[in-house]
Amino acid sequence: MADRYANFANSGLGRTMVKRLGLPDPPRLRRHRPGDPLTTGPVLLGAAPGGRLAEPARKLLETSGVQVTDAVSTDTDPTGVRVGALVFDATGIRDSARLRALYDFFHPYARSLRSSGRVIVLGTPPEATGSPAEATAQRSLEGLTRSIGKEFGRGATAQLVYVAPGGETAVESTLRFLLSGRSAYVSGQVIRVGAGDAPAPADWERPLDGKLALVTGAARGIGAAIAKVLARDGAEVIALDVPAAGDALADVANETRGRALQLDLTAADAPSRLAGYLAAGPRAGVDIVVHNAGITRDKTIARMSEDHWDSVIGVNLSAPERVNELLLERGLIPSGGRIVGVASIAGIAGNRGQTNYATSKAGVIGLVQSYAPLLRDRGITFNAVAPGFIETAMTAKMPLGLREAGRRLNSMSQGGLPADVAETIAWFASPGSATITGNVVRVCGQSLLGA
């Protein structure tokens, strides 16, 4: 499972060879450990004139103990600053001429960002702007942030966060996630924060205290990592997997001090058995549902068996769909609830030999997009992660050439870890993310692959 090359490239001798031979240079990414500060240095905050997010962002950051340096001040000497993050409020950009404010901020300070630094551009969702010129200018921010993500390197990430008017105070969970090491492998993403308020958890290190979470496919790999991260963040976890994975599942349940539930979700009666189990529990419901269970059965469609089509669609798409329907129908997901799907970059870009898998994962995106608006009034959010190349037992079995291509063809020159996917899910699950719904966020190190 280990990326031996990355370990080598970060060793003393390796570093020299990588430089001399022009080899891929995967940086050691900053990942979150409990107690870590949000950033590795001060946050340089800039804004286009007339923006509405710089001041709320400044307050949030200062309350979080982050030192904020002001880029607007002419006292700031670009040459001397070494910062952990560049945060720019672009909501004041109301036409294409004013895009120049982006250059004025990033040009002098681009080199001041430390390793594993963070770039966050705050904008207004184009669909929520006041004029086509403003919508156009705000839409163009995507090109900037995605280019910066590819340009800055050394483990830096770059994101565009569209905050709906009226969502100014709901952005804290997202800023915290994106600034911290929790988002190590998330870059080049466009995130939408909706209008409304989001309750701040009492303790940002344990935002899920008092919540009950269900994680499917939890016995190993990404699912086990999700269970562990949700438990670390305070949730009580029900780890679900098929009976055949019982031993590994018991280990995860023990480690997370949670419960193990053996169930094959493709069985006709599985949704009702699950609903019965949850209804009978002390909470008569579940706060967080993570549909992680998934399988691959790769073949070109000409060589694929009927069973390989049916089983992949069944496990990856129809099962979460049926489970959602029944849990929602029976009112087992209360207001404040969170549903998270696991899509894939194959579901976005398609993949040779994966017609079944890509169809199922594009369907997971469809689930999010079709259900999220319907669940808004019930106070439930529905989002998805779309993992790229993640180091698991599954990817370790890939042929060397494909594996190395998947690992290196992204802005981090390395694969992600299961924990990176789990951290992103934990951010969706946070009470602070109450106005974030309908998002599909890739956890792919800004993979070159897309559509």
Add this chain to the structure above:
Amino acid sequence: MADRYANFANSGLGRTMVKRLGLPDPPRLRRHRPGDPLTTGPVLLGAAPGGRLAEPARKLLETSGVQVTDAVSTDTDPTGVRVGALVFDATGIRDSARLRALYDFFHPYARSLRSSGRVIVLGTPPEATGSPAEATAQRSLEGLTRSIGKEFGRGATAQLVYVAPGGETAVESTLRFLLSGRSAYVSGQVIRVGAGDAPAPADWERPLDGKLALVTGAARGIGAAIAKVLARDGAEVIALDVPAAGDALADVANETRGRALQLDLTAADAPSRLAGYLAAGPRAGVDIVVHNAGITRDKTIARMSEDHWDSVIGVNLSAPERVNELLLERGLIPSGGRIVGVASIAGIAGNRGQTNYATSKAGVIGLVQSYAPLLRDRGITFNAVAPGFIETAMTAKMPLGLREAGRRLNSMSQGGLPADVAETIAWFASPGSATITGNVVRVCGQSLLGA
């Protein structure tokens, strides 16, 4: 400008070496010549039960002189068929279980498709479906078609065409474009055809007869190709470019029997001078406006000059924006009008060294998305193409490694030609595309690059 490797790989000796050494194998793509039939063989038509598009599609195809073979009939022997296209009506798929119909159609016939064959899946836009389950299933079609595009090879293309309910008869221009050699370098795309009727041109070989078209940046490269293809399709063309390109521009105007207009669109008075020119013309307006003029000034943002930022944003984004605003304000684009922008895959995915260019091209997408809904009532459509690696004088100057990567990292293993971009624009411009608006279609051979 030529792709010498592709020529070599398609030569007698080259073919043998490519096979023996496992080299990239760029197929010779079928491209449209006037008089060519739509397809290279019969169209195999299939449908999920309960669909609404198979019968309209069958009629359109048969009227166009295409032989239609029915996949639903049990008489069809998969082993014997050799077809030019696989067309599948997926609108009957109303839940994830029924996705199985896709497998039942494509599994037996995947191998029957000829070189440069076509795969078209017809669906219902998820936002126009009757239930979340149907929306989910329709959304999942994206994963299927994009995977097929990567899987089939040999110059085959695969697209998903979402046809809004009530748009059944408006799909002809799109089917014709996608089946023909005009769409040689378009693959893996999702196209939306809106509700309503679209007038069929009297002659599909000259659909733009009687139309006046303005093409900016028309002196060379992609712009010159656009002028030529629009003229071939019957339009009278005003070829516009900066005065410095005057000689080349005159050549294009002569070749297309059109007019040359020397104008620097970034000048403050350029939009009003252009508007005056068009108002004074015999038509007092213009039917088709193609905003092709664009420049690159590549540098990382840390090394980029102010001027390089301003000029790229100015030419690529602000100029078309200002021209549109004035022409629309003065009523110089009549009902039936067409506006087409030229974005870029860099505007979708971002690119190292192109913060300015990617910002401007993402802005072009923003223009389309913000203006298209506003122009619907005026009978004007606004779409964009997003070229990938196109063989031009510009790409010929790229460093060898980058050039070869750009050329080969797509489903066609080769770069596209300027005419491929032009053909896509001509399809948007057709009277038959009256209900197609707000689309951004990549002309990239299904490049791996994306977001």
